[in-house]
Amino acid sequence: MTIDWTSFTPWSALTGGVIIGIAAAMLALLNGRVAGISGIVGGLLRPSFPDFTWRVAFVAGLLVAPILYATVATLPPIIVESGYPVLVIAGLLVGVGTRYGAGCTSGHGVCGLSRFSLRSVVATVVFMIAGFATVYVVRHVIGT
Amino acid sequence: MLAASAFFAGLVFGIGLIVSRMVSPAKVLGFLDLAGRWDPSLAFVMVGAIAIGVVAFGWARKRSVTLLGTPMLLPQAGAVDGRLVGGGALFGVGWGLAGFCPGPAVVALGAGQPKALVFVVAMLAGMLLFEFTERMRARAKAPLPIQTAATE
Numbered sequence: 001m002t003i004d005w006t007s008f009t010p011w012s013a014l015t016g017g018v019i020i021g022i023a024a025a026m027l028a029l030l031n032g033r034v035a036g037i038s039g040i041v042g043g044l045l046r047p048s049f050p051d052f053t054w055r056v057a058f059v060a061g062l063l064v065a066p067i068l069y070a071t072v073a074t075l076p077p078i079i080v081e082s083g084y085p086v087l088v089i090a091g092l093l094v095g096v097g098t099r100y101g102a103g104c105t106s107g108h109g110v111c112g113l114s115r116f117s118l119r120s121v122v123a124t125v126v127f128m129i130a131g132f133a134t135v136y137v138v139r140h141v142i143g144t
Numbered sequence: 145m146l147a148a149s150a151f152f153a154g155l156v157f158g159i160g161l162i163v164s165r166m167v168s169p170a171k172v173l174g175f176l177d178l179a180g181r182w183d184p185s186l187a188f189v190m191v192g193a194i195a196i197g198v199v200a201f202g203w204a205r206k207r208s209v210t211l212l213g214t215p216m217l218l219p220q221a222g223a224v225d226g227r228l229v230g231g232g233a234l235f236g237v238g239w240g241l242a243g244f245c246p247g248p249a250v251v252a253l254g255a256g257q258p259k260a261l262v263f264v265v266a267m268l269a270g271m272l273l274f275e276f277t278e279r280m281r282a283r284a285k286a287p288l289p290i291q292t293a294a295t296e
Contacts, residue, residue: 004181007174009165013185016164017192023157024193025200030149032204032216035157037246042271054150061154062247063254068155069162070255076162078252079170080259082242091249091263093238095270098246101231105245106157108232109190114197115205115218122224123232130236135176138241 024111027058034115036107037062038098101127145212158251164189167251169243176240 024035031054033040040055066075082090098104101123103112108127112120161167166189174183207216239245244252244263252260 001178002181004174004183007171007181007183007185009185010188013164013166013188014192016160016162016166017189017194018196019160019163019192020157020189021160021193021196021200023153023155023160024197026149026156027153028200028204028218029207029211031146031153031212032210032214032218033150034218035153037157037250038271041246041250041268042274045268045271045275053147057147057151058154058157059250061151061156062158062250065155065158065251066162066167066255069159075255076165076168078168078255078257078260080168080242080244080252080257081170081173082259084259084262087242087244087259087263088266090238090242090244091266092270092273093234093241094245094249094263095238095267095272096274097231097234097236097238097270099231099271099274100227101233101235102228104235104247105239106247110193110197111201113190114194115201117219117221119222119224119228123228126229126232127236127239130233131176131240132178134237134240135173136179139177140179 020106020110021114024106024114028111034107034111036103036111038094038104039102039107042099097127146214149212157247158254160193161248161251164192167248167255169248169252171243172239172245172248173243176243 027033027035033054040058044052044055044059069075103120103123108120108123113124165171166186171183172186174181175186204216204218210216242263244260246267249260249263249267253264
């Protein structure tokens, strides 16, 4: 294993992580909800859901964040290497998978692990391994 | 009030994703590429977030109402099943393909990244597919098959 020291940003990663933790704490302590993005977005697709308003408000906050951030600082580059067909396939898999698996990196990875939830530990291990394996195949098996 | 607090939580969450740089798929893929030039940053994001999360959820767990006086609606412990593992695996493959998970994709969309729009639309389509199959399952399980089916 070779560590990419030029890309590694431990301090901004840790700071950003703490900010994400604060956001999850806000939603838990003020709204009594887990900050799982896939669950919050997925719930919007169920029109019968009673708590439509707070979900829309949370997603609006996510969408406004880069606009507000850009008024005080320069946004870090958002580099998307994938082409459109790969993005469509990836999006479909993430959509279906997060709903069946009842969570994503935020719901299981951040909130679930913080709650010591067994389901979230299992889900996080599974999606991490699947992610590692996929990148390995794409970059080192097909890519070479 | 709950909408306002949810908006600010979303805003802070998004800023955290930007500060941590996880809003960039290339950064996330750098973490997932163990066999290449590995960027451990994402692990530091998790450590920072979980350090705060453990304290916050430990406190929330002891309360039956939120600080705003509304009911605490955190999930109950459940069993590990095939859906959880299968869904997690599908999500992991999709995550590894493009480097986008739901949060960063929505924030990147807010930043005006056109590729994030394509990803988010596909993700919503995947979520709708789930809603559709769930509805079909519920219908198949219903004790009395719907009579109105003939009129469809």
